[in-house]
């Protein structure tokens with residue numbers, strides 16, 4: 001018995017693990033099983049001990065079966081004899097009230113008499129005590145038995161009620177344990193939840209800390225920005241104060257200026273009226289001056305015509321940037337240069353223009369060494385019909401010759417040629433640049449002829465204009481406007497009489513372009529330039545080594561009067577006039593031939609002009625003497641003079657433009673040119689005549 005677990009003994013351990021609910025349930029099932037077994041055994045186990053509730057000190061876990069608790073307590077009375085002596089039980093249990101020993105064991109079997117509790121049986125002598133005694137004894141025993149039974153019942157009831165109480169307490173205990181279980185599980189969950197919550201809070205806290213760090217950093221930078229901004233605000237405030245002060249000062253200034261402006265405006269409107277008045281007067285005076293100038297020119301023209309001499313203009317070109325380049329030419333010796341062949345090209349010659357009124361005089365000063373070795377300064381003064389200073393524009397030059405251009409519309413033969421050494425500005429003067437400001441005499445003259453022809457249209461004149469452009473290179477004529485191969489065709493010069501009486505010059509196989517607009521001439525000049533023979537010389541990298549002659553033929557017919565007129569405008573760009581030594585061509589056969597040819601034609605021109613002068617003089621003298629003093633003019637000595645025969649003769653208007661270089665290095669050449677031009681200027685070649693032919 002002692003080895004079997006007693007289910008009705010409740011042992012509460014000091015610590016009960018309720019974590020494993022399943023174990024508890026298993027225990028409960030086991031408990032229930034054991035409880036059933038116990039109850040069966042209980043009946044056998046006499047006397048039964050009811051342990052005190054809650055006082056158990058056993059380490060055994062509490063095992064309480066609800067089934068067992070809920071089961072009605074049944075007491076099984078068996079007749080199984082006790083396994084241990086009664087005396088032992090009796091000595092353990094306290095005696096019951098009524099003289100009976102209280103036992104915890106109910107049994108249907110009569111309790112075994114014990115030596116201590118059984119009343120002493122009187123020993124009757126065996127003879128007298130037989131039946132009667134036995135029956136009495138039996139009655140007595142029965143009485144005792146009933147008494148015991150009654151006691152037993154009472155005890156059973158008491159036991160049942162005790163069990164009932166115990167069961168109630170066990171139930172309460174189990175409920176409490178369940179409750180405890182639930183509470184523990186709940187708490188467990190709560191703990192888990194709380195742990196999770198704590199972890200979450202921890203994470204949140206870390207996040208918050210991180211955020212806080214960032215916020216702190218942001219705050220720090222924001223504070224720095226705020227500090228900077230505060231500084232800026234302070235600076236701005238200071239600046240604002242300064243600006244306010246400036247604004248106030250400016251306002252005051254503005255007010256003062258406004259006052260001044262008002263005063264000035266009123267004065268200005270007054271001045272504007274005066275100015276307009278003055279302007280009108282100036283315009284009037286200018287108009288009068290222009291008219292007076294026109295009259296002066298016409299009178300001058302008339303005087304020139306009456307005088308009959310060739311007119312000469314002199315133009316000095318400005319100093320150009322490329323003039324300031326030091327050129328070293330070994331072996332070259334020319335006037336104005338040092339003996340070793342090098343020269344300072346940039347040195348400007350001492351040229352002055354003393355006649356500020358009529359612009360007719362030019363003075364060149366030069367230094368030369370005397371026989372005694374002393375330096376002598378010489379002044380060379382020249383007078384021409386007009387002297388143009390370096391700053392004079394193309395337009396101003398043309399103003400002086402526009403009347404000549406007009407003359408060809410009136411039926412005059414006009415010849416304008418540019419003379420001068422290489423690089424002195426001949427091509428610039430005659431052809432010029434492509435802009436309005438730089439365009440030369442050829443395009444301007446063509447424009448002027450077109451303009452004059454248009455003006456005369458009202459008077460019944462209709463004009464036909466034609467242009468040709470040729471060059472004379474090495475005494476050969478080349479067509480500058482031709483389409484064929486350059487320098488191949490042979491061109492001859494023919495002089496003939498147009499309409500029976502008007503002398504005219506024609507070049508065979510030359511291209512003659514009809515001109516209907518003045519702009520066409522630009523195209524012709526470009527074409528001519530591309531074909532023109534340009535040979536590089538030491539004097540000018542774009543030196544023209546030929547004479548170019550642009551001829552504009554003007555044929556007019558007046559339907560109203562039936563009159564015809566033939567005019568011819570020759571614009572000649574002569575080749576460089578420098579001497580052989582200065583051209584650097586001495587060692588070059590081709591260049592030598594070129595230079596000789598140029599010089600020959602230029603001296604032929606001089607001879608023709610001189611002969612014309614003499615002829616004119618002889619004419620006058622012979623007229624005075626009554627005889628014919630006409631002198632032979634050597635036109636045929638060069639292609640140039642032969643070509644210009646009709647434009648150089650006494651019947652035409654001739655203008656020579658002498659171009660001069662401003663450089664000291666070219667002073668010798670300049671003086672030679674000036675002397676030649678003076679000779680030309682002093683030549684009288686008679687009075688120009690219109691080439692008109694009436695309808696009859």
Ligand SMILES: Nc1ncnc2c1ncn2[C@@H]1O[C@H](COP(=O)(O)OP(=O)(O)OP(=O)(O)O)[C@@H](O)[C@H]1O
Pocket residue numbers: 316317318320390420421422423424425426427428429540542543544545574575576659
């Ligand atoms: N009045 C001027 N104003 C500005 N530049 C000028 C003037 N005269 C000449 N020139 C410049 O001087 C340089 C030489 O002039 P240009 O070629 O006309 O000389 P040239 O006498 O015709 O020489 P070449 O005999 O070699 O043809 C050119 O670059 C030209 O543009």
